[in-house]
Amino acid sequence: MNQPASSPRLEPCPACGRECSVAAAACPGCGHPIAAARPNERTAPDTLYSHILDQSSLKVGMCLTLLGLIKVVEGTKGISVFSDELLAINAVLFLVANMLTYHAIKLEDPQRRKKFGRLGDLFFTSALCMLVLICAVLAFELL
Numbered sequence: 200m201n202q203p204a205s206s207p208r209l210e211p212c213p214a215c216g217r218e219c220s221v222a223a224a225a226c227p228g229c230g231h232p233i234a235a236a237r238p239n240e241r242t243a244p245d246t247l248y249s250h251i252l253d254q255s256s257l258k259v260g261m262c263l264t265l266l267g268l269i270k271v272v273e274g275t276k277g278i279s280v281f282s283d284e285l286l287a288i289n290a291v292l293f294l295v296a297n298m299l300t301y302h303a304i305k306l307e308d309p310q311r312r313k314k315f316g317r318l319g320d321l322f323f324t325s326a327l328c329m330l331v332l333i334c335a336v337l338a339f340e341l342l
């Protein structure tokens with residue numbers, strides 16, 4: 200640690216080599232843009248959140264297909280399992296993650312986009328964790 204924690208990280212300017220803060224938009228010496236050269240959430244919001252958009256819609260379809268199959272098994276075997284209710288809740292969670300992410304991508308304001316993107320990510324991650332739990336419950340119930 201040769202720098203105090205409060206001082207911003209320095210990076211050489213790609214044009215003139217002068218040390219500039221990584222938070223700076225442009226080099227104070229020559230005016231070369233610095234922030235624009237780095238890919239970040241402001242310049243690439245779609246690539247950050249689009250995987251959630253794709254994956255959550257896939258998972259909704261998967262949950263509903265599995266739910267249908269469980270209902271058929273329940274009907275033919277005359278049994279009742281707990282995992283179908285969990286799957287229905289999980290499908291809703293993935294849908295909410297999908298909606299939040301779609302909204303985030305369409306927002307112009309970077310702050311609000313980040314907020315909705317993170318919220319979508321939180322719902323997506325929670326739904327994924329719940330899917331792991333459902334798989335375990337389903338495996339035990341169908342044994």
Ligand SMILES: [Zn+2]
Binds near residue numbers: 226227228229231
């Ligand atoms: Zn410079």
